[in-house]
Amino acid sequence: xxxxxxRALIGTMTALVCYSLLGFLILxxxxxxxxxxxxxxxxTVPASxxxxxxxxxxxxLTLFNLRLGEPGAEQLGFxxxxxxxxxxxxxRRTLHLADVELDRLQSEVRFDENGTLNLSQxxxxxxxxxxxxxxxxxxxxxxxxRLQLTDGxxxxxxxxxxxxxxxxxxxxxxxxxNFATRAEDAADAVLVANGPNGARLEWQGQIGLAPIASTxxxxxxxxxxxxxxxxxxxxxxxxxxxxxxxxSSEYRLDLSEGTALVLENIEAALSxxxxxxxxxEPLLRLAQLQISQTSLDLAKQQxxxxxxxxxxxxxxxxxxxxxxxxxxxxxxxxxxxxAPTTADQPAAETEAxxxxxxxxxxxxxxxxxxxxxxxxDRVPETEVALELGPLELDLQDFDSLGTSPxxxxxxxxxxxxxxxxxxxQLQLEPASGTLAVQxxxxxxxxxxxxxxxxxxxxxRSGLLSSDLDVALTSSEPLAxxxxxxxxxxxxxxxxxxxxxxxxxxxxxxxxxxKYNHPERxxxxxxxxxxxxxxxxxxxxxxxxxxxxxxxxPQGQSTSQPPEASETSEPLAxxxxxxxxxxxxxxFADLSLTPPFITAVQELNGAIGTLDNQQQAAASVDxxxxxxxxxxxxxxxxxxxxxxMQSLDIATRFKQVELTTLSPYSSKFAGYRIRKGRxxxxxxYRIQQxxxxxxxxxxxxxxxxxxxxxxxxxxxxxxxxxVALLKDTKGTISIxxxxxxNLDDPxxxxxxxxxxxxxxxxxxxxxxxxxxxxxxxxxxQEDLSQVAFRPGTSELDAPARSALDTLVAxxxxxxxxRLEVEGMSAPRMDGPLxxxxxxxxxxxxxxxxxxxxxxxxxxxxxxxxxxxxDDKAVLLEGIYRSRLKRQPPAEWRELEDEERAARMRSAMxxxxxxxxxxxxxxxQQRASSIKDYLVEQGLADQRVYLLDTGTTxxxxxxxxxxxxxxxx
Numbered sequence: 017x018x019x020x021x022x023r024a025l026i027g028t029m030t031a032l033v034c035y036s037l038l039g040f041l042i043l044x045x046x047x048x049x050x051x052x053x054x055x056x057x058x059x060t061v062p063a064s065x066x067x068x069x070x071x072x073x074x075x076x077l078t079l080f081n082l083r084l085g086e087p088g089a090e091q092l093g094f095x096x097x098x099x100x101x102x103x104x105x106x107x108r109r110t111l112h113l114a115d116v117e118l119d120r121l122q123s124e125v126r127f128d129e130n131g132t133l134n135l136s137q138x139x140x141x142x143x144x145x146x147x148x149x150x151x152x153x154x155x156x157x158x159x160x161x162r163l164q165l166t167d168g169x170x171x172x173x174x175x176x177x178x179x180x181x182x183x184x185x186x187x188x189x190x191x192x193x194n195f196a197t198r199a200e201d202a203a204d205a206v207l208v209a210n211g212p213n214g215a216r217l218e219w220q221g222q223i224g225l226a227p228i229a230s231t232x233x234x235x236x237x238x239x240x241x242x243x244x245x246x247x248x249x250x251x252x253x254x255x256x257x258x259x260x261x262x263x264s265s266e267y268r269l270d271l272s273e274g275t276a277l278v279l280e281n282i283e284a285a286l287s288x289x290x291x292x293x294x295x296x297e298p299l300l301r302l303a304q305l306q307i308s309q310t311s312l313d314l315a316k317q318q319x320x321x322x323x324x325x326x327x328x329x330x331x332x333x334x335x336x337x338x339x340x341x342x343x344x345x346x347x348x349x350x351x352x353x354x355a356p357t358t359a360d361q362p363a364a365e366t367e368a369x370x371x372x373x374x375x376x377x378x379x380x381x382x383x384x385x386x387x388x389x390x391x392x393d394r395v396p397e398t399e400v401a402l403e404l405g406p407l408e409l410d411l412q413d414f415d416s417l418g419t420s421p422x423x424x425x426x427x428x429x430x431x432x433x434x435x436x437x438x439x440x441q442l443q444l445e446p447a448s449g450t451l452a453v454q455x456x457x458x459x460x461x462x463x464x465x466x467x468x469x470x471x472x473x474x475x476r477s478g479l480l481s482s483d484l485d486v487a488l489t490s491s492e493p494l495a496x497x498x499x500x501x502x503x504x505x506x507x508x509x510x511x512x513x514x515x516x517x518x519x520x521x522x523x524x525x526x527x528x529x530k531y532n533h534p535e536r537x538x539x540x541x542x543x544x545x546x547x548x549x550x551x552x553x554x555x556x557x558x559x560x561x562x563x564x565x566x567x568x569p570q571g572q573s574t575s576q577p578p579e580a581s582e583t584s585e586p587l588a589x590x591x592x593x594x595x596x597x598x599x600x601x602x603f604a605d606l607s608l609t610p611p612f613i614t615a616v617q618e619l620n621g622a623i624g625t626l627d628n629q630q631q632a633a634a635s636v637d638x639x640x641x642x643x644x645x646x647x648x649x650x651x652x653x654x655x656x657x658x659x660m661q662s663l664d665i666a667t668r669f670k671q672v673e674l675t676t677l678s679p680y681s682s683k684f685a686g687y688r689i690r691k692g693r694x695x696x697x698x699x700y701r702i703q704q705x706x707x708x709x710x711x712x713x714x715x716x717x718x719x720x721x722x723x724x725x726x727x728x729x730x731x732x733x734x735x736x737x738v739a740l741l742k743d744t745k746g747t748i749s750i751x752x753x754x755x756x757n758l759d760d761p762x763x764x765x766x767x768x769x770x771x772x773x774x775x776x777x778x779x780x781x782x783x784x785x786x787x788x789x790x791x792x793x794x795x796q797e798d799l800s801q802v803a804f805r806p807g808t809s810e811l812d813a814p815a816r817s818a819l820d821t822l823v824a825x826x827x828x829x830x831x832x833r834l835e836v837e838g839m840s841a842p843r844m845d846g847p848l849x850x851x852x853x854x855x856x857x858x859x860x861x862x863x864x865x866x867x868x869x870x871x872x873x874x875x876x877x878x879x880x881x882x883x884x885d886d887k888a889v890l891l892e893g894i895y896r897s898r899l900k901r902q903p904p905a906e907w908r909e910l911e912d913e914e915r916a917a918r919m920r921s922a923m924x925x926x927x928x929x930x931x932x933x934x935x936x937x938x939q940q941r942a943s944s945i946k947d948y949l950v951e952q953g954l955a956d957q958r959v960y961l962l963d964t965g966t967t968x969x970x971x972x973x974x975x976x977x978x979x980x981x982x983x
Contacts (some may be wrong), residue, residue: 039072221245227272418444807848838942
């Protein structure tokens with residue numbers, strides 16, 4: 017071998033050995049020492065690099081066990097960092113790494129209470145001199161064929177919230193392929209990590225730096241919301257009991273011209289979610305919420321939600337005493353975070369972040385199912401609770417900008433048995449839309465708490481149903497139209513002062529309802545089925561209605577301000593007609609002694625069109641009966657909104673038993689009425705405030721009873737006057753014309769004109785009536801009395817047999833009339849009536865309890881059967897309310913049965929001598945006799961009911977006396 021070649025070979029081998037010694041041994045040791053020196057100089061925590069390896073031929077560099085932080089509490093470090101540098105980097109002027117591998121990267125990211133990040137405090141670097149601003153240059157040339165992070169971990173802690181956040185990401189892996197800082201092609205990347213409590217993070221996509229852009233897919237699975245909930249707690253004082261979120265989306269990010277971010281195919285699932293207040297009160301329970309087919313465009317400021325499906329949400333909403341909602345108070349209690357604008361962020365820059373355009377949210381298809389809302393109103397003195405649900409909502413094509421219509425369909429239960437359905441189309445801007453609204457059996461008792469401050473009235477029952485079409489045309493000013501029909505059934509109101517019925521009806525129907533807000537209300541027809549009202553004149557001449565109203569404090573008037581009332585037009589009202597079916601009423605005048613009480617039944621009729629915009633009178637045609645047999649009619653016309661302009665009403669009462677008017681005759685005439693009937697014709701006409709009335713009163717077979725001392729009685733020989741006024745048929749006819757100007761309170765009233773005084777001598781005295789034994793065709797049966805079992809008004813077989821014979825006899829004697837004098841025996845009837853009264857109290861009290869619980873009840877309390885087990889409980893309340901005292905203290909030591917027996921005996925003793933009960937029984941016995949006679953074919957005009965009386969029972973029977981007279 018030539019010497020030159022040998023020397024070259026030896027030189028080459030020597031260079032290789034030196035290069036190898038330098039690369040494999042010297043450089044790694046020197047580099048490790050320098051690295052540790054730099055770490056010791058600038059690191060603020062213990063820091064070290066354990067080992068460094070370098071292959072000078074393949075340019076592979078490996079760093080082992082870098083640690084920053086106290087032993088056992090390292091804040092940053094890894095087990096191995098592998099770098100494979102390519103020789104092509106020398107001539108391509110690009111740092112080319114074929115492989116980068118990072119194993120077991122461990123990082124602690126901590127924010128303390130002041131917001132200081134621990135990683136920013138790891139090194140204390142010297143301040144660099146400020147360099148002049150240079151023109152933008154290209155980024156550092158770097159190319160990485162593959163970067164892989166395996167088995168990393170990140171521990172995150174944030175102590176800024178009141179409740180610190182502590183979470184950890186495990187099994188963190190990341191792979192990046194074909195990354196280059198100056199290439200236009202995007203690099204592929206994949207990131208996977210496991211979060212706390214089973215959460216998982218997955219991301220894959222492409223990253224480009226020229227320009228900065230990225231596309232890919234992000235997926236978060238099974239994320240426990242409790243991990244980040246302290247951040248929510250800073251904005252709202254809500255306690256999370258349970259909540260997990262799943263999320264996935266495709267995205268596109270482009271920073272070449274501003275920030276362009278697009279999220280597509282967003283899918284999110286929240287299941288379940290439980291939120292309470294900090295006091296432990298439940299606020300929200302959600303079984304499931306799913307969002308899919310959703311996208312977000314940051315540049316367009318638009319969110320499109322394709323589909324929302326939610327099931328079984330339960331929420332508690334309350335209006336507190338101060339009028340604010342509980343949710344509203346929760347968010348209002350948090351201070352606003354209004355950080356001032358700093359010098360580093362001038363106002364112009366902050367304004368640039370908002371282009372002034374509102375975000376647009378589009379909801380294409382929303383379905384909410386099995387929702388439940390617990391509503392509570394604590395503003396009234398009595399708390400009001402209302403349950404809504406199951407609530408179901410469908411929403412399509414909703415646009416938050418409100419410029420296009422959206423479809424709405426709502427169905428929900430209200431309370432125990434009510435329901436509401438709404439379906440239609442709405443638009444927010446301008447406000448418009450149509451809705452078909454249907455309600456069924458909504459319990460009106462929810463309004464009780466709002467009525468109680470103004471009136472002593474209990475709303476026992478009432479159900480609202482409606483079928484309405486609502487059309488909204490404007491919101492400023494508010495303008496809408498309502499068309500359809502509505503009805504209120506089973507309305508029952510109670511006077512809470514006297515604990516008695518005030519107003520009720522079986523059904524109120526409004527047909528042809530049309531309301532144009534705020535100009536006009538039109539009702540095609542109103543139908544009242546079985547209406548009832550009670551009207552009472554008190555001893556001081558006030559009424560029961562006045563007694564119910566509660567005086568309101570000064571300054572709480574809700575009337576309209578004078579300025580508004582002067583300029584606003586009155587509401588135009590038109591009612592096509594009112595129909596009354598089977599109505600009734602009770603009237604009492606307690607200013608009389610004894611009190612006057614009467615009832616009107618079988619009210620039927622109609623009232624014509626009522627219109628406050630037309631000068632047209634409404635027709636009136638109503639018929640009924642007073643005390644079951646006496647017909648009454650009201651016929652004519654009137655202008656209901658201005659009766660002083662036009663009124664023409666004729667009222668007729670026929671065959672009214674005068675005994676019911678005995679309290680009035682006692683007060684004004686000084687005599688009770690023993691018998692008689694009344695025909696009353698009242699004809700009132702008003703034209704332009706001028707009254708012209710014609711009143712005709714006809715009294716048939718009037719007989720005065722005993723004299724009564726009354727300070728208001730007229731000082732006239734009343735008996736003689738009555739005798740003089742009777743004609744040969746026993747009739748008194750009185751005409752009372754009245755004329756005057758109603759605008760003048762001093763208009764004259766013409767005196768009563770007596771028309772007929774003839775035959776005074778012939779009728780000066782009337783012979784007494786006698787029972788004639790031969791009236792029944794020679795029968796020896798005594799028909800002058802009808803015997804009843806004590807305590808009852810039912811006719812037994814012997815009584816019916818005797819009345820059958822009497823009907824036959826009166827059928828042959830059409831000129832005869834029958835008078836029935838109802839009787840009662842206090843000694844025999846009293847205890848039995850008291851037992852019946854006690855049973856009625858059981859039924860009435862049990863009826864009230866069922867109503868308050870909202871149970872279905874029959875039309876009358878008399879139809880109830882009170883369980884025997886409940887009577888003992890009811891008896892104590894009846895004892896206290898009726899006797900106005902507590903049971904004697906010594907009864908507390910008695911057994912329950914003995915105590916109940918004594919209270920029952922006390923109630924029986926209390927009611928045994930009740931005059932009202934005895935009088936009513938006597939009236940019922942007389943009515944039973946008349947009813948039976950009428951049913952057997954005897955004309956009711958031939959049977960008169962006399963005033964009641966008392967007698968002594970004989971042979972365990974109480975006899976009611978019958979009298980015969982001639983027509």
